[in-house]
Amino acid sequence: MTTPTPPFDLSHIVTAEQVVDDYRTAFRSRQASLIGRREVLSGRAKFGIFGDGKEAAQIAMAHAFRHGDFRSGYYRDQTFMLALGEISIQSFFAQLYAHTDLEKEPATGGRLMNAHFATRSLNPDGSWRDLTAQYNSASDISPTAAQMPRLVGLAYASRLYREIEELHQFAQFSRNGDEVAFGTIGNASTAEGMFWEAVNAIGVLGAPAVISIWDDGYGISVPNKHQMVKENLSVLLSGFQREGGAMATTFTR
Ligand SMILES: Cc1ncc(C[n+]2csc(CCOP(=O)(O)OP(=O)(O)O)c2C)c(N)n1
Ligand SMILES: [Mg+2]
Known part of the structure; x- marks a missing residue:
């Protein structure tokens, strides 16, 4: 039996085991969406x-996410959180049923709507955890686009940790600024002012x-054409692209 030769040998980038593992995560996440929706529509x-529908992109994002990084996102990120191991199928459904036991639903103890994600920054005794040794997610909030100003703050903090020597003593919060803040948002929510202010601020600050x-x-139920001047957001955002490598502020990583 001969092994078929793939057109590109990607084995130095990704193993077959990783591909199967990623597929398993995507499949489990999709099933959680379908079963969860059935639970809601049948009144349970x-x-x-x-x-659902965002599995592949979120698995790719999870591969880029490192310990110490922060997420400031919204309610569509279940596959990303599953891929990081920051939620489980069990805790996802515990939140859907508003389980008040923090052991079962560690993000919010059933206080928020489902798919509102959060990791813990504090130990039970109130002391700080080492945030550089864990995946971090700020707590999701309900107003759409409200995660964007916080994204600016998280990203700007890393830049300050890079540049201000006195901050280096707080080693449990930042690895001298060597983190990235990951934001997620829905297309309709980009019609809000906070989104554009955040994109502009991140560019200006070099965060x-x-x-x-x-x-x-x-x-x-409202299509893009009723919310955005141009339906293609990439076209709208292209004006923010750097030209000739120039930025308002520069920094080195
Ligand atoms: C400030 C604000 N206005 C309205 C809502 C109600 N609301 C919740 S989700 C949503 C639609 C968001 O659409 P989009 O950003 O495209 O995200 P999607 O759910 O399609 O991924 C709206 C209007 C809200 N949560 N907050
Ligand atoms: Mg949308």
Whole structure:
């Protein structure tokens, strides 16, 4: 039996085991979406919102995310959180059923709607955890786009940790600024002013952030054409691109 030769040998980048593992995560996440939606529509859970359709992009994002990095995102990020191991299928459904036991639903103890993610920065005794040794997610909040100003703050903090020597003593918060803040937002929410202010501020400040827009063409039932001047967000954002490598502020990593 001969082994078929692939057109590109990617084995130095990704192993077959990793591909299968990623597929398993995506498949489990999709099933959680389908089963969760059924639970809501049949009245067994009060409200639900799910992340189907974004599995592949979020698995790729999880591969780039490192310990010490921060997420400031919204309710579509279940696959990303699953891929990081920061939620489980069990805790995802515990949140859907508003389970108040923090052991079962560690993000919010059933206080928030489902798919509102968060990691803990404090130990039970109130002391700080070492945030550089864990994946961090700020706590999701309900107003759409409200995660964006916080993304600016998280990213700008890393830049300050790079440049201000006195901050280096706080080694449990930052590895001398060598982190990235990852933001996620829905297409319709980019119609809000906070989004554009955040994109502009991140560029001006030279703050290390990555923004992913999950564009499904709709905000609830309203199509993009009723919310955005141009339906293609990449076209709208292209004006922010750096020209000739010039930035308002420069820094070195
Ligand atoms: C400030 C604010 N206005 C309205 C809402 C109600 N709301 C919740 S989700 C949503 C649609 C968001 O659409 P989009 O940003 O495209 O995200 P998607 O759910 O499509 O991924 C709206 C209007 C809200 N949560 N906050
Ligand atoms: Mg949308």
